[in-house]
Amino acid sequence: MEGINKTLRIQFFFRPFSTHPEVQMVIFVAFLLMYLTSLCGNATIASIIQVNHSLHTPMYFFLANLAVLEIFYSTSIAPLTLANLLSMGKTSVSITGCGTQMFFFIFLGGTDCVLLAVMAYDRFIAICYPLRYTLIMSWSLCVDLVAGSLVFGFLLPLPLTILIFHLPFCNDNEIYHFFCDMPAVMRLACADTHVHETVMYIISFVAISIPLSLITISYVFIVAAILRIQSAEGRHRAFSTCSSHIIVVILQYGCTSFIYLSPRSSYSPEMGRMVSVVYTFITPILNPLIYSMRNKELKDALRKTLRISR
Structure with a gap:
């Protein structure tokens, strides 16, 4: 108990991106703009789908949930990161606060991965069984x-955040990252972390491989069905409904696999921090852009809503 109580009094600090205040301020402005753009973009998509009855279909229902999820996902990281950038790395976070941020980040990120698999299943039913689509996708x-995606995402971080409370931390309390990510925090522990790393790897593998396998299987059947379509216009329309989703999947799963499935010997804190910027700040911006730019129905609904608002 004494060791746990000592650990609970630990205060972590995040390493600044630069020791120069001017550079830190430029990074702060860039991160703030990306965060606000993500909030506005995803809120717009969720609102457009909500107010347009023509978009009240399963595909857009999942897209709206993904947009709302991205808002909470970004918010679990951005405020503390922005405060740290402004303070030149002097903003501290307790072990409890660090564990809380880690829990919600993994919870929302895991739910995001599963929801992408659900969206692939939806496209599989729509393209392979179009006549039974409304019957199957009730x-x-x-x-x-x-709801299942949320439950799966909620269960993922529980063992990881519990384990971190039992790690002893000594004098080094500077996290080489801009948020409480598990690999970066574990590097500060003054104890053997092989068990923790194994648990993290197993959970990460399950969280990434199972949804990705379902997505891959869905797209194998989708591509086979599209190739059987006789008209070029029909094939183009079918591919266009899936291309946006594929781009988002590649970005999300590519970055998370690099961070959480790479062996410790090849893990670079600096590279890990740079790649994390992609899936915590850039990907939440790209999701609404990718879906809105490549989706005619969504663009038409946006134009209609803007005309009505005038």
Whole structure:
């Protein structure tokens, strides 16, 4: 108990991106703009889908949930990161606060991965079984799939955040990162972390490989079905409904696999921090841009809403 109580009094600090205040301020402005753009973009997509009855379909229901999820996902990271940038790395966070941020980051990120798999399943049913689509993708099933994604995401971080409270931390309390990510925090422990790393790897592998396998299987059947379509216009329309989702999947799974499935011997704190910027700040911006730019129905609904608002 004495060791745990000592650990709970630990205060962590995040290493600044630069020792120059001017550079830190430029990075702060860039991160703030990316965060605000992400909030506005995803809020716009969720609102457009909500107010346009023509978009009240399973595909857009999942997209709206993804947009809302991205808002909370970004918010779990951005405020503390921005405060740290302004203070030149002097903003501290307790072990409890660090564990809380880690929990919500993994929870929302894991839910994001599963929801992308759900969206792939939706496209699989729409393209491979178009006549039975409305029968199979009932609203009750859609709600259950989203709820299941949340439950799966919620269960992922529980063992990881519990384990971190039992790690002893000594004098070094500067995290080589801009948020409380598990690999970066574990590097500060003054104890053997092989068990913790193994648990993290297993959970990460499950969280990434299972949804990614489902996505891959769905797209194998989708591509086979598209190639059987006779008209070029029909093939183009089918591919266009899936291309946006594929781009988002590559970005999300590519970055998370690099961070959480790389062996410790090849893990670079600096590279890990740079790659993390992509999936914590850049990807939440790209998601609404990718979906809105490549989706005619969404663009038409946006134009219609803007005309009405005038």
